[in-house]
Amino acid sequence: MGVVVPWPALVLRAVAAVSALADLALPMSCASCGAADERLCPPCLADMRACLWADGPRPVAPNPAPTGLPVTFSAGRYDGALSRTVSAYKDDGRRDCRPVLGEILAVSLQAALGQPPLAHHLRDGGPVLVVPVPTSRAARRRRGDAPLEALARAACAGFTTAEVRPVAVLRPRRRVEDQAGLSAARRAVNLEHSMQVRGRSEMLVAGAACILVDDVLTTGATLVEAARALRSGGAREVMAATICATQRRARASAARP
Ligand SMILES: [Zn+2]
Numbered sequence: 001m002g003v004v005v006p007w008p009a010l011v012l013r014a015v016a017a018v019s020a021l022a023d024l025a026l027p028m029s030c031a032s033c034g035a036a037d038e039r040l041c042p043p044c045l046a047d048m049r050a051c052l053w054a055d056g057p058r059p060v061a062p063n064p065a066p067t068g069l070p071v072t073f074s075a076g077r078y079d080g081a082l083s084r085t086v087s088a089y090k091d092d093g094r095r096d097c098r099p100v101l102g103e104i105l106a107v108s109l110q111a112a113l114g115q116p117p118l119a120h121h122l123r124d125g126g127p128v129l130v131v132p133v134p135t136s137r138a139a140r141r142r143r144g145d146a147p148l149e150a151l152a153r154a155a156c157a158g159f160t161t162a163e164v165r166p167v168a169v170l171r172p173r174r175r176v177e178d179q180a181g182l183s184a185a186r187r188a189v190n191l192e193h194s195m196q197v198r199g200r201s202e203m204l205v206a207g208a209a210c211i212l213v214d215d216v217l218t219t220g221a222t223l224v225e226a227a228r229a230l231r232s233g234g235a236r237e238v239m240a241a242t243i244c245a246t247q248r249r250a251r252a253s254a255a256r257p
Pocket of ligand 1: 031
């Protein structure tokens with residue numbers, strides 16, 4: 001996959017992936033609404049498409065944006081069938097939704113890679129490290145695996161190894177409270193200095209261009225801490241890409257009517 005593709009083509013690619021998954025029509029239930037016989041039923045597919053911004057991924061930031069938040073691209077609103085599918089994938093064991101969500105994340109990733117400074121880094125020979133935000137030990141125990149790492153690998157599948165390299169170089173350094181239910185300020189304090197570059201990845205990160213990936217941008221606290229950890233590990237450039245962004249806090253940074 002090249003790095004310069006017009007926005008509408010990116011969105012079409014994501015929608016095609018969603019449709020292809022529906023075509024499998026295996027005996028299943030809809031990951032979004034639970035309807036029988038389809039992984040994602042037609043109304044939920046249509047709703048998921050409607051959650052993706054028609055003009056492609058955009059830079060998003062919570063309002064107010066926390067200090068240290070890297071430039072972050074998202075493909076749509078955390079809403080409706082998209083939000084339910086993200087939750088089903090992460091917390092309800094619906095790992096069969098990885099291709100769809102991976103494709104949407106890839107679209108965000110590609111948008112970020114097309115912007116400076118990462119675009120310059122790619123022109124100079126790349127690759128860019130694609131770094132999933134680390135999963136807390138408690139969440140990893142509860143889920144039995146690390147769905148975000150798998151999603152980061154899936155999102156990188158359409159790129160060449162000269163362009164991107166998915167690497168889980170961050171790890172939690174201490175126990176944190178569950179972020180759900182905490183205010184933005186509490187989330188920031190909860191996460192402060194909670195992540196670090198893995199010892200064996202220090203050489204890889206020093207001087208590297210990195211793009212953090214996460215499923216949802218909410219308050220930005222997770223990306224702020226992950227970016228801090230990468231920069232303190234010597235990363236030269238840090239950007240971020242997520243599948244979607246919450247609307248209550250996040251807004252497109254470009255002015256819109
Ligand atoms: Zn459904």
